[in-house]
Amino acid sequence: MSQEFSVSSFKMLPIYVRTFRITESMAFDEKMFEVFSPSRFITFSFPNPCHSQSSLRVAVLDSPIEPAGTPSVAAMFVPAGLETDWMFSTESGHYQFLFSSPGISRLILIGDQEPLNRDNSAVFNRPSAEVTASLWSKLAVSLQPLFLALFPKSCLENGILDMPILSYVDNVIYSKVLEKCVGSSVGEFLVENVEVERESGIGMSETREFRRRLRFKRMPILVQTEIRIIPQANQNLDSIEIQNIKFKPDTRNLVHPYLPAMAASLSLISSSIDKQIQIGNKPKALCFGIGGGALLTFLATHLDFEVDGVEIDMEVVRIAEQYFGLVKNEHIHINIGDAIEFLDYASKAVKKEKSETSSFGIHVFSEYNVVMVDLDSKDARTSTQAPPMEFVGRDVLLKVRSVLCEDGIVVMNVIPPNKLFFETLVDNVRSVFDDLFQIDVDNGENFVLIACVRSIKHAAKKKKKKNFLSRLELLLSGTYMKSIKKI
Incomplete structure (x- = not known):
């Protein structure tokens, strides 16, 4: 992951801790930190050396992976205003930061102690970079005795x-939590509006750029869904605060980094889709993992697909409809349940070549042109990976192939936690599908894997004025289509 988890990145600052003596007493037993202990997570309060009336929250997390040699230690300061954000206040957030920092065995997070009566829905306003850098530099020097006490004993030998x-660096200027929810399967999650640093080429007639995001507490740094939101008409944005702006979703633009790449994969089967459209049939897509529904809405609204979406949690679907512009209609069918269970049902229904109804409450009329898989692991302690391990198995991939038409493709958002996972996925896909393509999302995290039921000649097609490929190119940047590579 570009160490953005679709939302943020890390930057190394040239600050180092050298040899020194402990000059103040610690409120804990220093010896507990002398030995590296896999997956140990400890938090405690510590007097703020820069503000005598306040305290710091210190969290120490040891990697679940035993270091081969001397453990490496790194520290991170929590940005002011984000102390209660799940990224910095939960164990799962700490794990994600640790895994995003290759080679680090012990991570120390330091931030202001959480206020007792803080309003968690308060607006975040990013503090000045200069003020922040100055404060963190002072803290880095003042906390040297603490850092020394938190080093494993084996690190002190030389x-x-x-x-x-x-x-921690991201592009969020302001943020406002709209709602916090609890799903029966996904647990706690939230919806937030954010103002981001404006990207060139988007909204150039506007002075500010706004997004709506969906984040899960179990993986708080990973943005599950992000869409562009547009201020409603007749609002002067010169000085208005984000919480006072009324927005509407922009479903035409896919801004979540890997979604345009997933949609671009359809260029491989554009001629097949054209033939289907010419005889009066809508192309069909099956999407595993709905999130905010941005991809489903894009396919149905702007590319005229009939879409079946599968989501395990009803509460996530409610949020998608309320905040992200997802509309269930005759072209978008939402099915609540487990992805693999749905795949079992769909595979059997397609083989029978007739309409059938199940506990999912849907009808399968024909095979799909594309199956899109946007599922990730559920446990931050095992690093982020997509798709989940159970979806990588050859038996599941065979069922995916069985619901695709002869020119069909399966498109996966892939976040490989390690080389073995990637190699296993590629080997299994090759054993089931004829051709394999890849799109590098270029964020250091995601890439899109495309597998074809039968071999596809990846070459430029002669364009007609209103064919599917032309429409796709109008909606998406041509960059992703040009970067499709056969592997």
Whole structure:
């Protein structure tokens, strides 16, 4: 992951801890930190050396992976205003930061102690970078005795300690939590509006850029869904605060980094889709993982697909409809349940070549042109991966192939946690499908894997004025289509 988890990145600052003496007493037993202990997570309060009336929250997390040699230690300061955000206040958030920092065995997070009566729905306003850098530099020096106490004993043998200070960096200027929810399967999650640093080429007639995001507490740094939102008409945005702006979803633009790449994969089967449209049939898509429904809405509204979406949690679907512009109608069918169970049902229904109804409450009329898989793992302690391990098995891939038409493709959002996972996925896909393509999302995290039921000649097609490929190119940047590579 570009160490953005679709939302943020890390930057190394040139601050190091050198040899020094402990000059103040600690409120805990220093010896507990002398030994590296896999997956140990400890939090405690510590006096703020820069503000005598306040305290710091210190969290120490040891990697679940035993280091091969001397453990490496890094620290991170929590940005002011984000102390209660799940990214910095939960164990799962700490794990995600740890896994996003290759080679780090022990991660220390330091931030202001959480206020007792803080309103968690308060608006976040990013503080000045200059003020923040100055404060963190002072803290880095003042907290040297604490850092030394938190080093494993094996690190002290050479007498010189180098400890990088990681800095959390993202493009969010302001944010406002709209709602916090609890789903029966996904647990706690939230919806938030954010104002981001404006990207060139988007909304150039506007002075500000706004997004709506969906995040799960179990993986708080990973943005599950992000859409562009547009201020409603007749609002002067010169000085109005984000919580006072009324928005509407923009379903035409796919802004979540990997979604345009997933949609671009349809260019491989554009001629097949054209033939289907010419005889009066809508192309069909099956989407595993709905989130905010941005991909489903895009396919149905702007590419005239009939879409079946599968989501395990009803509460997530409610949020998608209320906040992200998802509309269930004759072209978008939502099915609540487990993805693999749905796949079992769909595979059997297609083989019978007739309409059938099940506990999912849907009808399968024909095979799909595309199956899109946007599912991720549920446990931050095992690093982020997509798709889940159970979806990588050859038996599941065979069922995916069985619901596709002869020119069909399966498109996967892939986040490989390690080389073995990727190799297993590729080997299994090759054993089931004829051709394999890849799109590098270019964010250091995601890539899109495309598998074809039968071999496809990936070459430029002669364009007609109103064919499917032309429409796709109008909606998407041509960059992703040009970067499709056979592997």
